[in-house]
Amino acid sequence: MAGVKPAVADSTVPKIKFREPQIEMAHGAGGIASRRLVEGLFAPLLYRSAQPQLNDAASLSIGGVRLAMTTDSFVVKPLSFPGGSIGELAINGTVNDLAVSGAKAEAIVVSFVLEAGLPTPILEAEVRAMANAAEQAGVSVVGGDTKVVEHGKADGMYISTTGVGSYLPGVGIDARSVRPGDKVLLSGPIGDHGITILLARGELDFEADLRSDTRSVFPLVQAMAAEAAPGIRWMRDPTRGGVATSLNELARDCGLGIHIFEEEIPVRDTVRGACELLGLDPLHIANEGQFLAVVSPEYADAALNALQQAIGGEGAVMLGEVHEQPAGSVLVTTRYGGSRIIDMLVGDPLPRIC
């Protein structure tokens, strides 16, 4: 029939490269295994474009209007922890994915998967938290859906949020535009969220005055863009897998070497203490209120300044710079000349005693 597009022939569908027989926990942890699943199974089947940009948000052009769109699921144990709860993570997480794509979140829809038996006050607390977070972030929640599953599934509740945003003028994010000499900026101290969650689970029996850093990073992105938009090459929010995973993704995507200056890494004392005690690396720990940016040398100082002057950006640092080598990898260097490669995380960070 005229006007009907023929179905795409099978031979044009890319081959699936994902060979593992079943899904393991590691596939959801945001590191190497996750990437294999996305690149090896989802991307070949779902993405029709030749080289999908695996960014935090998809860039759409609808009727000539450019929009960013992203989605995320939130699976957290415990549901509530110092500094926040699953509801806030759900709103801020999507707002931030849009922010680091250079977009202002305009509207969010929410999907709840609730466990039968979940006490209503808990749900109410989360919905209040989401309403607060949305108001603080200046985004509207415009719709949603609810499903209930049997007792024993869903760990209380799972939340998914999908957000749509409008692009900030003059900001174009593309890992392929990163060049040697570019600077890597980080908005503030790392490790707060992941360590808070680890301690909140109670299994390790540690106590510390620590809170999750969950917040919208859009105001900081906006402040930085106001001074340095033409110089911003790439941004990402280092959630699961930490700064190391995000920078490794960048290194792979741009084919260059990312150098981090060890003594510049901002870490709160308590986070550091917990990491030393448990044998963890702050660079692998999740954050929910920070972002990384790669900025051209001409704009790097202005960008850093803008961040440091903005409320909540006082802890921003020049974390490192881009080099040719080691291509595709991230290198942590010290002032005394030592260095080590830091890889993406395999699965969740595990405490060690050796």
Place this chain on the structure above:
Amino acid sequence: MKFVDEFRDPDVIAKTAEEIRRLADPGRHYRLMEVCGGHTHAIYRFGLKDILPANIDLIHGPGCPVCVLPMGRIDDGLALAQDPNVIFAAFGDMMRVPGEHGSPLEHKARGKDVRIVYSPSDALKLAKANPDKHVMFFAIGFETTAPSSALTILRAKAEGIHNFSVFCNHVTIIPAIRAILDSPDMRLDAFIGPGHVSTVIGCRPYEWIAANERKPIVVSGFEPLDMLQSIVMLLRQLKAGEAKVENQYKRVVPWEGNRAALKAMAEVFELRPYFEWRGLGFISQSALRIRNSYAEWDSEQRFSVPGVRVTDPKAAQCGEVLKGVLKPAQCKLFGKECTPEHPVGALMVSSEGSCAAYYSYEHRKATAATLAWPA
């Protein structure tokens, strides 16, 4: 952090590295073995190899309790975890170690009750909190960790807690060092001694290394300045043709060891006649088991353990890497079939195993790059 930051001072590190370069005889090639996996980890974490002269080779020793644990022991432990009334508790280090039917984490993903603990005392607490279950603590470690397991068993007895047992895989360091020195291909000049094991056993147990084998050994701390200072002390001994035991980690290691710790160990443990070490084979009198008087808290006496033996694939050259004969990258499987994500052999399984450490921290570094610090 007090007692940590001082020993990471970049300026003092740079100066100490210079002293090492001055001391090292350019006409000589030094092979120093660090015994302890924690030292291996420190070397890579702090990038110490970058600041040592090229004629000093650091050979990674067998002091990685996860690496030397035969796969069969994990299978035995996990066999007990199949019982729905058993809680399998272990340190995080064990969680990704593959048994024949998967790692503890994979068992957890399939619904078995597997928990990570920071301390054996947390495992005991779990037992108190779950009186209708049995908590099996899968214990690993050298003499640093064994006293804690011993004391926990003593506490369990004192408090009358019977739904708790220890699956004991503790091993001792001296037989491992002996096995290295007895190996015919071994060519080592000196040892960087295990600092934390020595807080328990003291420095005397190493005297035979100096006296009989004529190799210097310096008991070392784990911060960069500790290790660099230990290397300075070793080079000085080698230069003077000496061979003695020295204690660099004085702030923490007593020469005579920790009497209370040794007492607790002697009370609860006895030496197994022999034990299999992955990569090194059977070594006599090298591992601990729980005495009959504490059989109540010994998983192997309370449950029937299959006694699984799993051999590593022949192609895995762990033994040779362990003895310092081969470098990790020289093993045929390194980086291909055997990576930290899917480890084949012992040394890739733990993050402080020589192969895993080398893979994660080192082997992609471009030698050509000069790493300039920003002005």
Place this chain on the structure above:
Amino acid sequence: MCLAIPGKVLELFPGMPYLATVEVAGVRRKVDLGLLENDMPKSGDWVLIHVGFAMSKISEQDALEQMQTLIMLGENEQAMQEVRGYGLEDGEEPPNYF
């Protein structure tokens, strides 16, 4: 076997003589002092913690001495270089010109 961190003893518990709250950079945990029963730490002492047990008391004096030795390493060598500049063998004193 080797991850052990220095921590400060905050408070001991009268009912449980072997237990203490120990702090590392603001992170607190109950630590078993049983292995130090021959020389029990007091509040304010520093101990080395491994898997929730105190392994050893940390000697501030030894730590200080170690740092001083290390710092002097570089300075000693500078002094030696000056002496060698006089054309003397190691250990000889420079002649007194004054």
